[in-house]
Amino acid sequence: MNYRKSMVLGIPGTYLDSEVFYEDAPFLENAPFLSTLIANPNHIGCHTIGETEKIFKGTQEMEREMISICAEQVFGGNEAEQDGYVASGGTEANIQALWIYRNYFVKEYDAKINEIAVVYSEDSHYSFAKGANLLNLRSLVVNVNSDTRAIDTRDLKTKIRDVQKEGVNFFIVNLNLSTTMFGSVDDIDTVVDFLAENNLNFRLHIDAAFGGFIYPFTNPENSFSFKNAYITSITIDAHKMMQTPYGTGIFLIRKGFMKYVCTEEAQYVTGKDHTLCGSRSGANAIAIWMILHNYGSEGWKMKMQSLVDRTTELCCQLDKLGIEYFRNPFLNIIAIRAKYISSNIADKFVLVPDKHEDPHWWKIVMMPHITKGNIDTFISELKTQTQSCISE
Numbered sequence: 001m002n003y004r005k006s007m008v009l010g011i012p013g014t015y016l017d018s019e020v021f022y023e024d025a026p027f028l029e030n031a032p033f034l035s036t037l038i039a040n041p042n043h044i045g046c047h048t049i050g051e052t053e054k055i056f057k058g059t060q061e062m063e064r065e066m067i068s069i070c071a072e073q074v075f076g077g078n079e080a081e082q083d084g085y086v087a088s089g090g091t092e093a094n095i096q097a098l099w100i101y102r103n104y105f106v107k108e109y110d111a112k113i114n115e116i117a118v119v120y121s122e123d124s125h126y127s128f129a130k131g132a133n134l135l136n137l138r139s140l141v142v143n144v145n146s147d148t149r150a151i152d153t154r155d156l157k158t159k160i161r162d163v164q165k166e167g168v169n170f171f172i173v174n175l176n177l178s179t180t181m182f183g184s185v186d187d188i189d190t191v192v193d194f195l196a197e198n199n200l201n202f203r204l205h206i207d208a209a210f211g212g213f214i215y216p217f218t219n220p221e222n223s224f225s226f227k228n229a230y231i232t233s234i235t236i237d238a239h240k241m242m243q244t245p246y247g248t249g250i251f252l253i254r255k256g257f258m259k260y261v262c263t264e265e266a267q268y269v270t271g272k273d274h275t276l277c278g279s280r281s282g283a284n285a286i287a288i289w290m291i292l293h294n295y296g297s298e299g300w301k302m303k304m305q306s307l308v309d310r311t312t313e314l315c316c317q318l319d320k321l322g323i324e325y326f327r328n329p330f331l332n333i334i335a336i337r338a339k340y341i342s343s344n345i346a347d348k349f350v351l352v353p354d355k356h357e358d359p360h361w362w363k364i365v366m367m368p369h370i371t372k373g374n375i376d377t378f379i380s381e382l383k384t385q386t387q388s389c390i391s392e
């Protein structure tokens with residue numbers, strides 16, 4: 001529904017300020033995202049479940065379609081068996097998952113808050129610490145091997161056993177389909193086998209904020225999909241690999257779980273609110289929808305493969321220089337041991353450290369803006385630096 005053309009009397013929303021955001025600029029005619037941004041539909045709530053606000057049903061339909069493409073075509077879910085929505089980002093989607101499972105354990109098992117723990121590796125995104133803090137849940141942060149970045153299963157077992165002795169019986173487990181810093185992928189089969197063999201009461205979330213739009217395309221045979229019965233929910237960020245505007249995180253979950261976070265008090269919203277954020281722009285769904293339809297699965301596969309190939313080329317050059325790094329062959333991140341990177345090089349090429357105080361690693365993320373020239377300059381400066389070290 002268009003605020004300019006219909007009679008909308010009761011909604012505290014309207015198009016963007018027309019003195020500042022011109023609705024009649026000629027370039028808007030063929031720019032569906034920008035014109036929707038200006039028309040400003042509000043996608044408050046979750047649109048894959050029950051009733052939703054009628055006045056924005058057009059763009060909500062596009063969000064539903066885009067959610068089903070992600071859940072079914074990218075992540076192998078059965079038709080119409082997943083819910084989801086466009087969240088502000090991976091942070092919100094991860095917290096949404098923790099919130100749902102906390103309430104699920106409380107409702108279904110009468111769990112006390114202090115009997116629930118959130119389990120994730122030390123390489124996991126900080127949104128899990130943030131979420132556990134907000135939801136008053138205890139965190140079990142599991143160590144990883146410093147070379148392979150693989151979850152230390154012995155540490156996982158010990159930590160779980162220790163908290164079981166303190167009465168923790170419910171586990172919200174996160175596994176990463178690519179960590180932010182390393183591009184490492186958690187060994188889902190090993191972790192799940194351990195959890196299942198020990199009859200632990202757990203729910204498994206996958207943080208694919210970074211890897212969700214790349215890994216399934218570069219390594220289609222993997223255990224990170226809704227075909228895996230252990231996985232209940234998945235976070236993906238379109239605003240990382242997909243080059244959509246910020247505000248395009250995606251939360252996906254099997255049907256039957258959104259109800260645990262339905263805010264009954266959201267009485268003025270049709271269908272109530274099952275999301276963490278409240279009001280959000282419907283234009284964000286359109287941005288994702290357009291990218292998906294523009295490329296198609298084959299086009300997207302080629303685009304992601306080319307990023308991975310360029311990452312591999314850079315790794316070959318690093319090998320020649322004898323530089324140590326971590327890299328998953330299906331992803332576009334290279335984490336280089338800090339001893340090979342001078343502060344000059346880190347600065348000049350805007351590399352990102354694992355931690356700003358006392359970095360152990362610096363990472364490169366092969367994104368579409370990186371040219372062959374950028375890489376050649378980087379390698380030649382690394383060479384000069386390495387040679388001057390040797391001669392010293």
Ligand SMILES: *Cc1c(COP(=O)(O)O)cnc(C)c1O
Pocket residue numbers: 088089090091092094125127176178179180207208209210237249
């Ligand atoms: C970026 C990222 C997030 C958080 O995403 P935001 O969109 O910044 O909220 C969460 N997890 C992983 C693995 C990420 O790479």
